[in-house]
Amino acid sequence: DVKVTQSSRYLVKRTGEKVFLECVQDMDHENMFWYRQDPGLGLRLIYFSYDVKMKEKGDIPEGYSVSREKKERFSLILESASTNQTSMYLCASSADGRGGNTIYFGEGSWLTVV
Amino acid sequence: SQKIEQNSEALNIQEGKTATLTCNYTNYSPAYLQWYRQDPGRGPVFLLLIRENEKEKRKERLKVTFDTTLKQSLFHITASQPADSATYLCALDELSGNTPLVFGKGTRLSVIA
Numbered sequence: 001d002v003k004v005t006q007s008s009r010y011l012v013k014r015t016g017e018k019v020f021l022e023c024v025q026d027m028d029h030e031n032m033f034w035y036r037q038d039p040g041l042g043l044r045l046i047y048f049s050y051d052v053k054m055k056e057k058g059d060i061p062e063g064y065s066v067s068r069e070k071k072e073r074f075s076l077i078l079e080s081a082s083t084n085q086t087s088m089y090l091c092a093s094s095a096d097g098r099g100g101n102t103i104y105f106g107e108g109s110w111l112t113v114v
Numbered sequence: 115s116q117k118i119e120q121n122s123e124a125l126n127i128q129e130g131k132t133a134t135l136t137c138n139y140t141n142y143s144p145a146y147l148q149w150y151r152q153d154p155g156r157g158p159v160f161l162l163l164i165r166e167n168e169k170e171k172r173k174e175r176l177k178v179t180f181d182t183t184l185k186q187s188l189f190h191i192t193a194s195q196p197a198d199s200a201t202y203l204c205a206l207d208e209l210s211g212n213t214p215l216v217f218g219k220g221t222r223l224s225v226i227a
Contacts, residue, residue, distance in 0.1 A: 004157075033214060042219030043158075043203070058214070090157050100146050100165070100207065103215060105157030 004106040019078040023091030032074035120218040137204035145209035
């Protein structure tokens with residue numbers, strides 16, 4: 001079974017702190033994604049990556065950055081956390097960009113910024 | 115503008131009935147359409163994928179249809195059970211380079227015993 005593991009399930013951080021959300025997948029997938037999910041807004045794509053050291057902006061990249069130094073690991077960074085970044089963050093991976101591939105999600109990281 | 119809409123935010127049905135969820139899209143040309151299930155506090159889980167040249171796909175009590183003329187997919191759960199209660203998301207795949215899937219906001223289904 002494919003497994004996407006997010007390092008932290010629940011975090012509470014202070015405004016202005018730098019926050020790292022880590023994600024690891026164990027299926028040698030090329031593609032990795034970070035989404036946030038808020039009530040009434042659905043899943044929104046923050047950043048994605050199709051290869052090591054590559055990254056592409058999604059729909060809402062402002063206030064976030066990412067790092068993909070190894071194929072299996074994709075990190076989301078909040079440089080200076082703000083209260084409007086309180087949300088559930090979901091990491092995901094898929095096999096390649098040729099279409100028809102399903103996305104495997106992690107369990108989610110609940111971030112509260114106070 | 116591009117839009118993907120799931121017909122209702124919430125749907126309540128009685129146990130044993132067929133639940134039908136709708137996904138409509140505008141200004142997309144998906145090659146594939148996928149459906150996911152999400153339980154509260156968990157990540158979405160893949161259920162079914164249907165290609166643009168397929169009219170219907172089945173898996174156990176689940177059935178998906180895809181009408182590219184109407185720009186619509188229907189997701190059916192027959193003989194619904196309380197355990198089917200969850201949020202169901204549709205997602206479009208345009209097969210255009212490396213464009214990620216586009217997700218609808220989901221429909222929250224409650225099956226009442």
